[in-house]
Amino acid sequence: MLGIIIGISSVIAIVSIGDSMKGVMDDIYKDIGKNRAYMYIYNIEDFRSTDFFFIEDIELLKDRFGDKINYLCPTEGLRSDVVVNKNTVKLQMECIDSGFDKVQHIEMLYGRMINESDVNRKSKVIVLEQNAALKIFNRENAVGKTIRVKIENNMEDLLVIGVYKNDQSPVLSLLQGQKMYEDSYVPYTMAFPQNYGFYQLDVFIADNYSVSTVGNEIISYVAKLKNREIDNYRFYTVEEDQATLNGIVGGMSIAVACIAAISLLVGGIGIMNIMLVSVTERTREIGIKKALGARTKDVLFQFLIESATLSAIGGIVGTMSGIGLVMLGGSVISLPIVVNPLSIIIAVAFSMIIGVFFGYYPAKKAAKADPIDALRYE
Incomplete structure (x- = not known):
């Protein structure tokens, strides 16, 4: 036997x-978002600077597809070393728009999340993850504190307006291994100038709409706006990524x-x-x-x-x-x-x-x- x-x-x-x-x-993709997708520039031979996504383009897309999208923001991030009392912490700053906490589950421990006023005013504020606050200030409640970070070769003082808890699953933490950078959020308008061109957009489609259908509509609109072919832009959904991996x-x-x-x-x-x-x-x-x-x-x-x-x-x-x-x-x-x-x-x-x-x-x-x-x- x-x-x-x-x-x-x-x-x-x-x-x-x-x-x-x-x-x-x-479980991982549920946390990422089933109705999430990424739109990016693809296969452009005679590339022009106008092919990038600019802040005014993002505002046009929000107005055009207001009820069909829950969230729209460039996918950008910054990294900087933060030194407080001779203590150096590597910080990852994810650039977000207001409403990010509506499409992603974020449990605030202290203070508040980035809001529309912060984005419109380009406020120099930051929301720290719990471990980042502990490592930088030796305390969780760091609201009201100031940290100095490097953004585009300039040193900036950012006001801590909130501290959130990382609800990442133990399995995902195990798969990612030892983290080199601590997490945080900053307004994307503060981190980049008005004329900065973004390569990729992070999009959350409304629950009562088809992700692929709305994605095709957005691509058609952007291609017409940029005077490009539809094939010059791609709309890649999280569901496609999950299906491929499964x-x-x-x-x-x-x-x-x-x-x-x-x-x-x-x-x-x-x-x-x-x-x-x-x-x-x-x-x-x-x-x-x-x-x-x-x-x-x-x-x-x-x-x-x-x-x-x-x-x-x-x-x-x-x-x-x-x-x-x-x-x-x-x-x-x-x-x-x-x-x-x-x-x-x-x-x-x-x-x-x-x-x-x-x-x-x-x-x-x-x-x-x-x-x-x-x-x-x-």
Whole structure:
């Protein structure tokens, strides 16, 4: 049964890991935003500076698609070293527009989030993540404090107006590894001048509209606005990214599971060999049974049931071993494990089929044994 146990446990473990990773990806993309998309410049040979997205273009898009989009902002970020009392902290500043906290779940601990007034006035303000506030000021409530950061080769003093809690899942934190930069938010209008050209836009489509449909409308509008072809701009949705990644994970799981299933064939061949030995050792027993009236199909079913039972027990033990192995690994790396009941049923049923398939030849050989020759066998 060892081959069956190893094969089934491997298949169960691999399929469970694949399903668990899909669940993790679903949670990650749920945090990112199902109705989120990115629009960027693509494949322009005779590139012009006017092809970039400017602040006035963003305002035009907001006016044109006001009820169809929940949020629109350039995807830009800045990095700077912050020195406070000889303590240096690397800070990542994500440039956002007002309303970002409406499309992303942000739990404010102290103060407030960036609002429309901050964006319109280009206020020199910043919202720190909890860990950033602790590392810079040795306290969470840093509202009212001032930090000096480097923006476009200029040193700027930013007022801390809020501190938020990072609700990032433990799995995502594990996948990202050790963070080099602490997180924060600043108004995008403060960080860049009025004539700055942006390469990519971050767009959240309203829930009651199709992301792809609105995306095509936006591309058509921008292409006409910039006097370009539609193919010169791309609209890439988060759903497309998730589907691609899930396809890769699913394909890899199936491929590895098929490789692991080879050990099931090895286990089936082992069962066939053992049953052949069993038939040879029980030749006299078979002869006595047939002499007492056992029919050919009775002997056939007896050995088939034995073979299927061996294989089924191996399947059950292998399933338990596979689940236990995955659960143990998941607890070590804090990964939420998903075990599909259907995969367990299929695994056990497949192991029984393996037993019947490879046990048929030995059972047939036993059933065809001549009772007289069998009784004479020593």
